[in-house]
Amino acid sequence: MQEFTWPGRRAETELAFDLEKAALRREFEQRLEECGTLAFRVARGVLHNAADAEDVAQEAVLRSYRRFARLRDPSRFRAWLVRISFRLALDHGRSARRREQRETAWATDLPKPTPEDIAASNEFGRRLEEAMAALSEKSRLVLLLTSMNGHSLEEVAELLQLPVGTVKSRLHSARKQLAEKLR
Amino acid sequence: MTCDKYENALRLAAASNGELDAKLARHLERCSTCRMTLRAERKLFSRIDSALRAQVNEDPRPGFLTQLRLQLSKELSARPGSDRVWHVAGAALALVLMAMFYPLVNARQSSVQGNLQTPTIKVPQRAGVTQSARASEDLGVRSRHYSKRPVVQSAVPKEPEVLVPPDEQKAFAQFVACVARGDAIARAVVTPAANQTVNRNTELPQVSSVDIADLQLGRARQEEWIDQTGSSE
Numbered sequence: 001m002q003e004f005t006w007p008g009r010r011a012e013t014e015l016a017f018d019l020e021k022a023a024l025r026r027e028f029e030q031r032l033e034e035c036g037t038l039a040f041r042v043a044r045g046v047l048h049n050a051a052d053a054e055d056v057a058q059e060a061v062l063r064s065y066r067r068f069a070r071l072r073d074p075s076r077f078r079a080w081l082v083r084i085s086f087r088l089a090l091d092h093g094r095s096a097r098r099r100e101q102r103e104t105a106w107a108t109d110l111p112k113p114t115p116e117d118i119a120a121s122n123e124f125g126r127r128l129e130e131a132m133a134a135l136s137e138k139s140r141l142v143l144l145l146t147s148m149n150g151h152s153l154e155e156v157a158e159l160l161q162l163p164v165g166t167v168k169s170r171l172h173s174a175r176k177q178l179a180e181k182l183r
Numbered sequence: 184m185t186c187d188k189y190e191n192a193l194r195l196a197a198a199s200n201g202e203l204d205a206k207l208a209r210h211l212e213r214c215s216t217c218r219m220t221l222r223a224e225r226k227l228f229s230r231i232d233s234a235l236r237a238q239v240n241e242d243p244r245p246g247f248l249t250q251l252r253l254q255l256s257k258e259l260s261a262r263p264g265s266d267r268v269w270h271v272a273g274a275a276l277a278l279v280l281m282a283m284f285y286p287l288v289n290a291r292q293s294s295v296q297g298n299l300q301t302p303t304i305k306v307p308q309r310a311g312v313t314q315s316a317r318a319s320e321d322l323g324v325r326s327r328h329y330s331k332r333p334v335v336q337s338a339v340p341k342e343p344e345v346l347v348p349p350d351e352q353k354a355f356a357q358f359v360a361c362v363a364r365g366d367a368i369a370r371a372v373v374t375p376a377a378n379q380t381v382n383r384n385t386e387l388p389q390v391s392s393v394d395i396a397d398l399q400l401g402r403a404r405q406e407e408w409i410d411q412t413g414s415s416e
Contacts, residue, residue: 025259029252036251040243048238054247061251062258128234147235175198178231179224 028068031077036061038078039085045144046089047096048129056092060085079159086141124182131181139174146171186210186217193217197224 039060043053064081071077132140145156146167153171157164192207203211211218347355 021259025255029255032251032255033248036248037243040247041239041241044241045235045239050241050244054243057243057247058251058254062254065255065258124230125234128231143235144239147232147239149236149240172198175228175231176194179194179198179227182227182231 024069028065032061035064035078035081039081041148042082042085042144043089043092045147046086046140047093052092052096053089056089057085060088063088079161082141082145082159086137086144090137127182128178131178134181135174135177139170139177142167142170143174143178186214186220189214189217190220193221194224197221197228200225200228 036057039057040053043056043060044050047053047056060081064077064084068077071080132143135143141160142156145151145159146153151159153164153167157167160167189207189210192204196203196207211221
């Protein structure tokens with residue numbers, strides 16, 4: 001029995017389409033290892049939680065794959081992925097905070113942490129997270145990217161399509177603000 | 184208190200982690216308090232940087248990339264099917280819409296054609312002057328706004344249309360058919376007014392006076408009365 005085909009759709013067109021898709025997928029998979037880690041690290045820098053960061057990174061990579069074929073300049077892919085991951089992580093963080101607020105409002109009867117628990121927790125890390133959250137999104141992204149291994153100021157400037165001077169000034173300002181809050 | 188003026192310079196030096204200014208370096212050689220402050224500031228920035236690096240350079244768990252590839256494969260296998268489903272749904276929707284709107288469009292086209300065939304009375308109009316502009320002129324008002332948009336030319340002729348009530352449409356159609364056939368009665372009705380145009384600036388067409396004879400009142404005879412009413416009193 002002959003398989004049904006849509007009228008006007010030729011086998012050559014299908015073959016070309018499949019080949020193009022396969023090439024696109026190969027190209028994407030070549031970048032996947034590097035880009036998956038990059039997306040995870042950006043998300044991890046915002047969310048301070050590895051499990052949430054993985055979820056966000058996965059969503060960012062899938063989104064970027066869906067739009068990969070439409071990307072005009074493939075060399076801009078990393079910058080694009082960084083932005084997607086950063087935005088998704090911020091959104092995720094906001095919704096998590098709202099959820100947390102709702103849950104704490106209902107769980108006021110829960111036992112409060114003892115002084116020992118508080119002392120045991122990483123006080124500096126907590127304060128650093130708070131200080132980071134108070135930074136502007138622009139400064140925060142610069143700080144995260146410059147803290148990543150193998151990212152020089154020039155590379156960060158290229159990723160964010162900013163002059164190196166602007167990156168330097170944002171970095172300096174961000175570090176100063178963090179120090180003021182942690183001093 | 185002389186150390187106060189070096190406070191900002193110390194913090195800047197600690198933040199930038201660069202070489203010290205010569206003046207500040209000379210002061211630090213003499214002042215142990217400022218040396219301690221600089222050391223504390225450097226330690227703080229170093230802690231911040233190391234905490235950030237530790238946080239940001241954490242690797243995902245080993246299974247993360249495998250899971251990512253799996254998700255990507257699912258995405259790839261799901262997309263062509265879903266595309267086809269959407270194509271079929273789109274085509275079906277288009278067909279339904281065409282079936283719904285075709286009778287409406289057809290009816291509209293036939294009504295426009297019908298309007299074009301209806302007889303009309305020609306009213307002379309000045310070319311290029313719109314109705315509203317003419318109304319303004321009539322009232323002695325000069326319009327201050329002139330639209331830059333070109334006047335849209337309608338496909339329907341500019342003569343006013345004859346609107347026929349629904350219950351008279353059949354009779355009107357018969358009349359038009361009579362005119363088209365050139366029947367004598369229809370010609371007699373139409374011919375006198377065929378070339379007549381109504382000018383709204385002149386008076387209405389003059390109608391010649393009709394002489395009505397005086398009524399003759401008198402006693403009716405009984406026979407005539409019986410003939411007319413069919414009864415006798």
